[in-house]
Amino acid sequence: MPLPYDLASRTTKSESKKPAHGHRELIRVPNIADHFHTNEPPDDPDAQLFSQTLKYATDREPFLQEEVRYLETILYQRLEELSRVKQTIRQYKFVLSPVRRLPRELLMEIFFQVIGNEDPEDVLDFDRGLWPLTHICRLWRTLILNHASFWTTVSLPGRIRYPTYAVHILSLFLERSGSRPIFVDFTCRDLESLPQTLFSVLVAHSHHWETCRFRIPVLLINHLSPRAIERAKVLRHLDLNLDLMYSSRLNDACSNLFLDASVLRSVKLTGVPLTPDTLGLRWSYLTHYNVAQDFPEKHLAVLRLATGLVECTMNCSQPWRQEPWGSDPVSLRKLQILKLEGTASVLLKYLLTPNLCSLSIVLSETEDSLKGFLDRSKPRLRELEIEANPMGNNILDALQSAPHLIKLALNVSVPTDYRQSIVFKDLLVALKYHTRDDANDSTTTKCKLSRLEELILSVYTISSRDNLFANELTAMAVSRWKVPGKEREGTERNLAQLKSFTLETNSYWLPAFNVFRELGQEGLKTNINLH
Template sequence: MLPYMEADRRCLLDIEARILDLERSISTLRTEQARVQERLNSYTYPILTLPNEITLEIFLRFLPIYPKSPPLIGLHSPTCLAQVCRQWKELVLTTPELWRAIGLRGKIPYKQRREISAVWIARSGACPLSIDIELPPSYRSLPEMCIEALAHQARWEHLKLNVPLSAFPVFNAPMPLLQSLDLDINSLDSSGGEIEFNGLSLLRRVVATGLAVSKVTLPWGQLTSLSLYADARQCLSVLRQAPNLVHCHLDLWTSGIFDSDQVEQDIALPRLEVLVLDNAYGLSMLGVLNSLVIPALRELELEEDSLGENPISSLQSFIAKSGCRLERMDITRVGGGKGDANSYHLAFPSIPIFLDGVVVS
């Protein structure tokens, strides 16, 4: 036998022995691996032992408070919860309340938004819906992504529309569940006809901006809460039709000062308790204030510059005319203001007054 063959045989025997040792080690490791995996499989995460009712309450608090809509994808979306584990996925996909607020806005491509919204509407079951649609001013027609939502308008409970007037949807069917409506229809193009809604028997809250005020026809008389950003004359025209308001916020803009001698007749708001008057242009709102008679008013918030040269006298006249008993008056001042804190305190000793957020005492 050649010498090198003997050496190879000894080397082969050594290799086989080493392989046998490694196989024993691998077998030992696989046995240990199985034991560890068995322990992991038997472990139940504490949160997964919670009753479904509690888990669902956690999920609902994880999402934005309804009717605000969560993002369609990513963090704070119900789809995020469905990706954690199989148990959560089954729970999320079978809970309609998690899919009832749909926001058709953001930077997601329109085709993807259309597909996602169709899935969400299907998962929402028979739940009332909160719909938030936003389109850029350049749009001249309603995109397909909104068609699926429109088909379910009988289930709309809250509706927010920020769309061009030319792309405003046509509502031919009633919306018997609608409680709140938020319209922002400012547009590069003011073309378009009147905006009409049907069957709004439960509508109580409206927020309307710009063109929406003059173009829209709503059951103003049944509203209890109203926020308007519009020309002063448009606001007063709406207020004449809304005697049941409890809360009113007017953010006024106009081409000129709305003087008291332009008011046709007083507007009675017998149930109004909270009135907020904003004016980003620093224009006088005496004409608006003097036209209102609000006997139940408890809280008044406005800007001192909008009350003319003698704001304290203007407020005294308004309070005396309305016969109201204010419980709080918030006055915002620019610069030093026209009346000092002591003057306000002396003029209204029984009313808590806040000047720029600081209580007058």
């Protein structure tokens, strides 16, 4: 009778316990499955065969168990060796990294790029900003600690708890900045002793201030003094938030506080009840003015003194309390950028800005000051942003007086009534390029924005998607992209081609919008955002 085992190779205890590569043993077990489904004993031949198979398997089991233990030991040793090899590779690659051989000048440039592109980090947080870089190696630590330019941004955001070492770290930071001008960002929510001490340390270095952003309780102003501001010979930008009510009053010490800031050119004031007398500033020296007030007339009093402004942002929360009827307009001949938020658009009737290039305004439905302002100032306006909820005819009227626009952004809501919503359709028709034959049609409004290259429409419709006038909208975009003067005879010449079109609206995708996909494939930069 043949043996039940077919042993390709037999390894005994006396032989090497390490099997050769590709060497294995096969056990061919007689078919015993049929006997699992019956209680009948196997016949004599099967019983003899099964007994022999059981004997060989029993003899083989101790050897295999010992072989497995041996292989497990070898595997464990190899895994440990692999771990050590990987660690060696990591360590030696790190030590031999080309970064360690970079010239100091190149390392400095990398540091400037990395740190300069991030928001200012809390100087008391050792896990952010400069501090982690000082832990890399001695060279990096030396470069950072000894280069004053890395220590010129001092950011102290508001904290619930301050570490005990806060004053020491802030002093170290300021010491490392050397004589360089510094950017200071300090926020304080309460009047505990430690925040006051930190602010006093900052004030002691006022001679380094170039840009200051303070969000502090008004009582901390007492730590400032005309002497401290007088030392601030390089202070050019001031962002002050006292979080006061507009009806509050500043103490008399503030009236002359910033008069000695001889190079201060930019101010942003929030929560500061401002008049020309309450906060002493050299108004005529200012080039940038960003202030929130309650009543518009408070801005006018300041603007009559700040005639050198180049950029101006004004926010009002209330309408006129006492409109200055009959007063002369304020001439701001250097002004190039003007932003009017809240109810501040009413100030336009008192402004004269012949060199204005960019205007952003919140316009009421019936406010007509924009067209009058443009007709009076006659600026060569390049950019215009209008928010109107709901929109009225005053937008289209004003656009007739802004023929030099290159960028137009409209954020409007279309009235619910169809008769009123027709103002949006009229606007689209006016923005469409027309042939001369079309222009002779009395129902067509001739477009004058012949230099427009970028158009942004944010349109909110309340009741019906029909008020979006999708066909007129797409026809307008197509006409400005294809530039009739280049594709058809008998059309106007010198018409600028639209380069960028953005539409944001609370509508689903309408069939007419498929045109925008085609225009995008042709090269027009389109951004359609539906929600």
